[in-house]
Amino acid sequence: MGNTQVLFSQRIRKFVKNNGSVVIFLILALLASLFVKNFFALNNFLTIIKQAAIPVIACLGITLVLMTGGIDLSLGYTLGLCSITVGLFVKTVGLPIWLSIVLTLLVGLLVGLINGTLVQVVKVPAFIVTLGSGYIIFGIAQIVSSGSDVNRLPASFRAIGVTNILGLNTTVLISLVICLIMYYLLHHSTFGRALAAFGFNAKAARMSGIRSEALNILVYMICSFLVAIAAILLTIRVNCAQPTMGGGVYTFEVITGAIIGGASLFGGIGTVIGSVFGVLIIKVLENCINLLNVSYYTYQAFQGIVILLAIIFENVKNRKL
Amino acid sequence: MKGLKISKKSLLIIASVVALFFILGSLVPGFLSMRNLMNIIRQSSIIAITACAMTLVIIIKGIDLSVTGVLSFCAMVNGLLLLKGWPILLAMLVGLAVGTAMGLFNGLMVEKLGIPAFITTLVVGNVGGGLALLLNAGKSIGAFPAAYVFMGNGTILGMPVSNYIMFFFVIVTSLLMSKTRLGTYIYAMGGNETVVKQQGISTAAINYFVYGFSGFCIAMAGILLSGQLDTVHPTQGEPYQLDAIAACVIGGVSMLGGEGKVYLALVGALIIGVQRNVLNLLGIHPFYQNIFVGIIIIVIVAINIHQKRRTIEISKIF
Numbered sequence: 001m002g003n004t005q006v007l008f009s010q011r012i013r014k015f016v017k018n019n020g021s022v023v024i025f026l027i028l029a030l031l032a033s034l035f036v037k038n039f040f041a042l043n044n045f046l047t048i049i050k051q052a053a054i055p056v057i058a059c060l061g062i063t064l065v066l067m068t069g070g071i072d073l074s075l076g077y078t079l080g081l082c083s084i085t086v087g088l089f090v091k092t093v094g095l096p097i098w099l100s101i102v103l104t105l106l107v108g109l110l111v112g113l114i115n116g117t118l119v120q121v122v123k124v125p126a127f128i129v130t131l132g133s134g135y136i137i138f139g140i141a142q143i144v145s146s147g148s149d150v151n152r153l154p155a156s157f158r159a160i161g162v163t164n165i166l167g168l169n170t171t172v173l174i175s176l177v178i179c180l181i182m183y184y185l186l187h188h189s190t191f192g193r194a195l196a197a198f199g200f201n202a203k204a205a206r207m208s209g210i211r212s213e214a215l216n217i218l219v220y221m222i223c224s225f226l227v228a229i230a231a232i233l234l235t236i237r238v239n240c241a242q243p244t245m246g247g248g249v250y251t252f253e254v255i256t257g258a259i260i261g262g263a264s265l266f267g268g269i270g271t272v273i274g275s276v277f278g279v280l281i282i283k284v285l286e287n288c289i290n291l292l293n294v295s296y297y298t299y300q301a302f303q304g305i306v307i308l309l310a311i312i313f314e315n316v317k318n319r320k321l
Numbered sequence: 322m323k324g325l326k327i328s329k330k331s332l333l334i335i336a337s338v339v340a341l342f343f344i345l346g347s348l349v350p351g352f353l354s355m356r357n358l359m360n361i362i363r364q365s366s367i368i369a370i371t372a373c374a375m376t377l378v379i380i381i382k383g384i385d386l387s388v389t390g391v392l393s394f395c396a397m398v399n400g401l402l403l404l405k406g407w408p409i410l411l412a413m414l415v416g417l418a419v420g421t422a423m424g425l426f427n428g429l430m431v432e433k434l435g436i437p438a439f440i441t442t443l444v445v446g447n448v449g450g451g452l453a454l455l456l457n458a459g460k461s462i463g464a465f466p467a468a469y470v471f472m473g474n475g476t477i478l479g480m481p482v483s484n485y486i487m488f489f490f491v492i493v494t495s496l497l498m499s500k501t502r503l504g505t506y507i508y509a510m511g512g513n514e515t516v517v518k519q520q521g522i523s524t525a526a527i528n529y530f531v532y533g534f535s536g537f538c539i540a541m542a543g544i545l546l547s548g549q550l551d552t553v554h555p556t557q558g559e560p561y562q563l564d565a566i567a568a569c570v571i572g573g574v575s576m577l578g579g580e581g582k583v584y585l586a587l588v589g590a591l592i593i594g595v596q597r598n599v600l601n602l603l604g605i606h607p608f609y610q611n612i613f614v615g616i617i618i619i620v621i622v623a624i625n626i627h628q629k630r631r632t633i634e635i636s637k638i639f
Binding site: 071073118122123124129131132133135138139143147248249252255266297298299300301303307308311315 | 384386389430434435436437439440441443444445447448450451452454455458459563566576606608609611612614615616618619622623626627630
């Protein structure tokens with residue numbers, strides 16, 4: 001009897017250790033339901049899921065990058081570039097919708113290719129590459145758009161993100177599909193194992209036959225590709241393509257989500273479920289702050305404190321548990 | 322041999338500045354006017370003070386990405402206190418203390434929790450940026466006391482007051498790095514942290530000092546900037562993040578740590594100042610300027626790392 005109890009408590013410990021963000025999310029949701037008026041309502045939950053759907057896509061991208069021990073500070077600016085790209089192609093140039101989307105995704109891939117190549121081949125530290133490329137990308141986005149937005153996008157283009165299928169928004173469905181694909185990729189494929197190995201010890205991974213150069217570049221490409229998808233969906237959602245969409249604040253939010261979700265800053269560790277719940281935690285907090293009528297600026301400062309707590313928590317957890 | 326190499330590098334950097342100066346002077350109308358030159362060095366003082374501290378941070382293989390937020394926040398704190406009628410010195414001291422505290426916090430995170438510098442400084446910067454917006458609900462403040470604006474805009478013996486402050490910072494930091502034991506330790510820590518620890522030197526103290534000093538300098542730059550513009554806008558620190566790093570990189574501070582001279586970072590700051598000024602005079606939009614600076618940083622760091630890799634084998638840099 002005692003033995004099974006020990007095992008049970010060990011299993012709980014293991015669950016908490018591996019899925020900290022799920023536990024935090026549940027506690028947070030419980031507290032919010034008890035103390036925040038209007039939080040506990042189906043409509044509100046749907047809103048939270050809708051708001052989380054797009055950042056989750058970008059967050060899964062940055063999770064991969066964090067797993068290699070790198071970082072992508074240009075993420076928010078890539079979002080802006082891809083947003084204005086798709087807007088310009090669809091409305092101003094008037095290309096077919098599928099072609100505009102393909103071209104936008106290619107822009108995303110190109111950004112990732114450049115970032116990844118500079119990190120892996122030229123060996124410039126990731127935060128320097130992406131800090132610099134972020135400013136470059138932001139500049140390019142501003143130049144191609146002449147600093148102005150593209151409004152009122154065609155309805156057929158918007159339909160991709162705002163249609164309801166079986167009561168669920170297509171944006172949410174797309175996000176869900178991407179989560180499933182990423183889950184398979186990260187936890188059930190050789191790619192995921194190679195990535196974890198590379199993140200823990202790049203040298204050992206290379207010596208055991210993992211093509212680490214290609215892997216590292218590929219990871220940055222996947223990240224920017226996912227950001228491009230997020231950009232298209234976000235553009236549809238706000239019905240406006242903006243070069244200033246995203247930016248440093250967005251990068252920070254997405255990184256926060258991944259880190260709350262348990263992705264390690266030192267590489268090797270990261271889970272899809274963790275990152276999804278990491279973003280959900282952020283969105284629940286944002287939702288509560290809205291419901292409580294606190295200014296958005298408070299939220300921005302608050303978010304920083306949340307990420308600090310997450311980092312400290314992760315550190316302490318790895319030592320104690 | 323090593324000394325010779327460094328002096329060659331310094332010479333190259335300084336020579337390129339002089340060349341740049343004359344080429345631009347002959348090509349860009351209005352560049353060589355006294356007023357414009359004064360403007361350049363006045364504007365460069367902000368970059369130079371930030372770059373001063375950034376040099377130390379990069380020497381110990383760190384980076385400070387909190388410039389934007391901390392600069393705006395400290396300027397905002399200081400500005401609000403000034404408008405409340407606090408004495409200038411006291412308001413400045415509070416602003417500087419806030420900056421130093423944020424820097425020390427970065428040092429604490431790096432030292433005690435071993436968190437990568439770019440993450441903790443990014444976070445602290447974001448908290449600072451949020452607080453700067455929060456303090457005055459996102460609005461700008463201005464119309465500071467005359468003596469305060471004089472600190473930013475006035476001149477003594479023909480030189481802007483800002484630049485006296487800048488030179489004070491550069492000289493003190495240079496002396497600290499070249500003449501004191503602490504400076505030697507800082508270089509040593511960038512070169513090989515394990516050896517420094519084995520010598521019984523406290524790396525904690527060095528981390529606290531370097532990041533704290535960085536916060537202090539950023540706060541000073543913010544205060545000076547608010548004096549120059551006679552305004553504090555909650556996001557006015559934005560351009561200085563990239564410029565400060567660019568100044569260091571152009572000044573030859575190695576991203577691999579252990580190498581860099583403060584006075585060369587000053588030269589780097591001047592180059593960035595000149596570049597912004599010239600492109601402004603030519604009517605080129607700041608977007609292009611940022612693209613330019615971004616490319617410069619990546620290219621110079623890439624070249625620097627490439628050179629180093631030929632001599633030392635580095636499997637994983639960070």
